[in-house]
Amino acid sequence: MDVKTLCLGALTLGDASGYEIRKLFEEGPFAHFYDASYGSIYPSLGRLLSEGLVSVTEMVQDGRPDKKVYHLTDEGLTVFRAALVEPPVRDKVRSENVARLFFADYMDEDTLRAVFEGYLSEFRTMSEKIRSLDDGYISEGRRFTRGLGLVFYEGVADYMEENRDRFFESVRRDVMTNNKSEEANLKTADDDGN
Amino acid sequence: MDVKTLCLGALTLGDASGYEIRKLFEEGPFAHFYDASYGSIYPSLGRLLSEGLVSVTEMVQDGRPDKKVYHLTDEGLTVFRAALVEPPVRDKVRSENVARLFFADYMDEDTLRAVFEGYLSEFRTMSEKIRSLDDGYISEGRRFTRGLGLVFYEGVADYMEENRDRFFESVRRDVMTNNKSEEANLKTADDDGN
DNA sequence: GGGGCCATGTAACCCGTTACATGATTGA
DNA sequence: TCAATCATGTAACGGGTTACATGGCCCC
Numbered sequence: 077m078d079v080k081t082l083c084l085g086a087l088t089l090g091d092a093s094g095y096e097i098r099k100l101f102e103e104g105p106f107a108h109f110y111d112a113s114y115g116s117i118y119p120s121l122g123r124l125l126s127e128g129l130v131s132v133t134e135m136v137q138d139g140r141p142d143k144k145v146y147h148l149t150d151e152g153l154t155v156f157r158a159a160l161v162e163p164p165v166r167d168k169v170r171s172e173n174v175a176r177l178f179f180a181d182y183m184d185e186d187t188l189r190a191v192f193e194g195y196l197s198e199f200r201t202m203s204e205k206i207r208s209l210d211d212g213y214i215s216e217g218r219r220f221t222r223g224l225g226l227v228f229y230e231g232v233a234d235y236m237e238e239n240r241d242r243f244f245e246s247v248r249r250d251v252m253t254n255n256k257s258e259e260a261n262l263k264t265a266d267d268d269g270n
Numbered sequence: 271m272d273v274k275t276l277c278l279g280a281l282t283l284g285d286a287s288g289y290e291i292r293k294l295f296e297e298g299p300f301a302h303f304y305d306a307s308y309g310s311i312y313p314s315l316g317r318l319l320s321e322g323l324v325s326v327t328e329m330v331q332d333g334r335p336d337k338k339v340y341h342l343t344d345e346g347l348t349v350f351r352a353a354l355v356e357p358p359v360r361d362k363v364r365s366e367n368v369a370r371l372f373f374a375d376y377m378d379e380d381t382l383r384a385v386f387e388g389y390l391s392e393f394r395t396m397s398e399k400i401r402s403l404d405d406g407y408i409s410e411g412r413r414f415t416r417g418l419g420l421v422f423y424e425g426v427a428d429y430m431e432e433n434r435d436r437f438f439e440s441v442r443r444d445v446m447t448n449n450k451s452e453e454a455n456l457k458t459a460d461d462d463g464n
Numbered sequence: 465g466g467g468g469c470c471a472t473g474t475a476a477c478c479c480g481t482t483a484c485a486t487g488a489t490t491g492a
Numbered sequence: 493t494c495a496a497t498c499a500t501g502t503a504a505c506g507g508g509t510t511a512c513a514t515g516g517c518c519c520c
Contacts, residue, residue, distance in 0.1 A: 110364055140498050163385075168364040215444050220374070223429060307508075308471095309511090310509080334517070
């Protein structure tokens, strides 16, 4: 499912401009499971328009730039529904943060602490942001995935806090071991292929 | 952090071939936070070799194809350490599965059930796989991130099971509401921009 | 006999990011 | 006055995926 399809999905929530759609990904309800930038959203909307899957209304505003408000057409909805029937591909995750933590024993402690605390506070911020949202009426899918996000952010944040001390302590031990084996390497540097 | 850097990281765990490195991403300890295919791993190893960051030994095997076992050089380790100092970019997540659940009320129930149960069983499988691993000795970073993965997989799986019934029930209500408003749309189809 | 694992590699393609261009308004 | 928000768009670049090519062994 590409950005184009997600734009159709975005418009099922109501008419919106490219800028507003971007915010759905940035900090709105899509933030937990997808990301997209202007460079993919605007061209997507353009293509959807030429395919008749969305219509557009130019809104003249004063005090701020004009905007183009897009609306899902019946055909657009049909196409979106068809896209949802396709079996989903596996989740794609790419976390440099976790990678850093994985290789904790190859980092100096200050950097590691910064990564750890930065990551943790990001998770706390996210979970608080979700909690503080007023739900009004939202669809069950939206409510459910929001709960899913909450479980994820809070679960990870709690885990990190609970294991913080032990983690840094054990990493320090690993680092000492690494240093020893590197010293040993220096003494036998010739059979190293280097 | 690109695949090239992750290949260096992979080799801190021990010498390995491209094929073996791929398995780290596919089902090994990297699986929770990164993914990479042969098409990126082999070229990466080639470039690392020409840069002197890894060395290679051709291993002739019988009964199976020969393989090239790569080894991290001192310079490779230095470069890897330097890469870890760079502040990590934000996690990238892209989940078609969650997207499907978000738009639950635009799917027919059979498809939705298939997505739901498929996703759930994927998570159960993953968490069981992690649990069943014998740890022997592994670095704290690795242990910690494994725990992180476990919290994630089990947290989400539990959430899904606990909320399953309510979810499907509420979605059914949403779907009925949608159908009603679409019928209403048909009656006023002319002011639809379509 | 067929499917799956072992094993390496390349080339075309694609989707998306980054960076740039432009510019008014509002609030600190 | 400086930064942020609102708002749309394009072009170059890039990293990675998909698909293809090749081929033997092992187990059912």
